[in-house]
């Protein structure tokens with residue numbers, strides 16, 4: 113299945129070239145699906161949930177709320193790290 117809807121005929125958008133050495137010693141190019149890196153949390157480096165991923169042409173079609181969680185630091189910190197950060201902040205605020 114192509115990554116971009118309607119891009120079935122735009123082969124270059126969906127493929128990446130991989131060089132493969134054949135048993136005969138020849139180097140041939142195989143075309144594989146393009147890979148896209150998932151967005152990661154800035155603190156724990158775990159992949160973020162609810163963050164859209166893929167080619168720019170696909171992301172541009174999504175609405176803002178479909179691209180990342182709609183909360184402070186959404187798409188930058190994971191829910192757990194954000195909670196820890198907020199709790200730390202609240203502690204600092206109450207102590208000072």
Ligand SMILES: [Zn+2]
Nearest residue numbers: 153156190193
């Ligand atoms: Zn995190």
